[in-house]
Amino acid sequence: xxxxxxxxxxxxxxxxxxxxxxxxxxxxxxxxxxxxxxxxxxxxxxxxxxxxxxxxxxxxxxxxxxxxxxxxxxxxxxxxxxxxxxxxxxxxxxxxxxxxxxxxxxxxxxxxxxxxxxxxxxxxxxxxxxxxxxxxxxxxxxxxx
Numbered sequence: 001x002x003x004x005x006x007x008x009x010x011x012x013x014x015x016x017x018x019x020x021x022x023x024x025x026x027x028x029x030x031x032x033x034x035x036x037x038x039x040x041x042x043x044x045x046x047x048x049x050x051x052x053x054x055x056x057x058x059x060x061x062x063x064x065x066x067x068x069x070x071x072x073x074x075x076x077x078x079x080x081x082x083x084x085x086x087x088x089x090x091x092x093x094x095x096x097x098x099x100x101x102x103x104x105x106x107x108x109x110x111x112x113x114x115x116x117x118x119x120x121x122x123x124x125x126x127x128x129x130x131x132x133x134x135x136x137x138x139x140x141x142x143x144x145x
Contacts, residue, residue, distance in 0.1 A: 013115045018070035022077030027060040032143030036135040038127035043069045047135035049080075051143045056083050061132060068119055069128035075112040076132045083109075085140040092133040099126045 027033075030048035037044040043065035050058035059080045063073045072095075080088075091110040097103030098113065098120070105114045119125045 011115070011118060014067055014071045014118075017074040017112075017115060018067040021061070021063055021070055021074045023059050023061055023080070024063065024077075025060050026062055027058060030058065030060075030139070030143075032139035032141070034135045034138035034142065036131045036138065038065075038069075038131060040124055040127055041066060043128040043131055045069065045073060045131040045135045047132070047139045049136065049139045049143060051085070051140065054084055054144070056080050056088075056136075056140065059136075061135070063132070065128050065131060066125070068116065068125050069131055071115060072113070072129045073132040075110070075115070076136060078112065079109040080136060085137075085144060088133065088137050088140055092130065092137050095133055096126075096130060099129060 027048035031050045033046065033048045035044060035046040045065060046062040048060045049056055061073055061077060063070055091106045094103065094106035095113050098105055102120060105111050116129055119129055
């Protein structure tokens with residue numbers, strides 16, 4: 001990756017997001033917990049959450065990822081409270097399509113993922129970006145059991 005590619009990819013907006021991740025940490029009591037790891041880069045995200053009437057009422061995330069994974073966690077953390085399991089799954093599917101198939105940005109309130117459009121060209125970064133939503137979807141599925 002050239003220096004100009006790195007500058008394009010790690011924009012000021014992505015670095016801003018990565019520096020301000022909401023809901024960092026772990027919950028002592030959760031209904032669902034999931035850890036996802038990218039085998040390619042080693043990034044890891046653990047999500048703990050609780051649901052109330054099918055909507056996220058409590059959320060914590062432990063993020064050990066590159067700036068792109070951190071930015072993704074920040075976008076999720078800002079909007080996750082109050083979201084349904086179906087909304088999380090739809091956002092995950094839309095984010096994957098945005099990255100891998102040049103699809104549109106996920107629908108609001110997940111439209112903050114627009115900041116990660118420059119990562120489309122870097123397939124080796126997609127897994128890290130998807131980790132927070134994948135872990136949230138898995139934790140939510142466990143919480144509904």
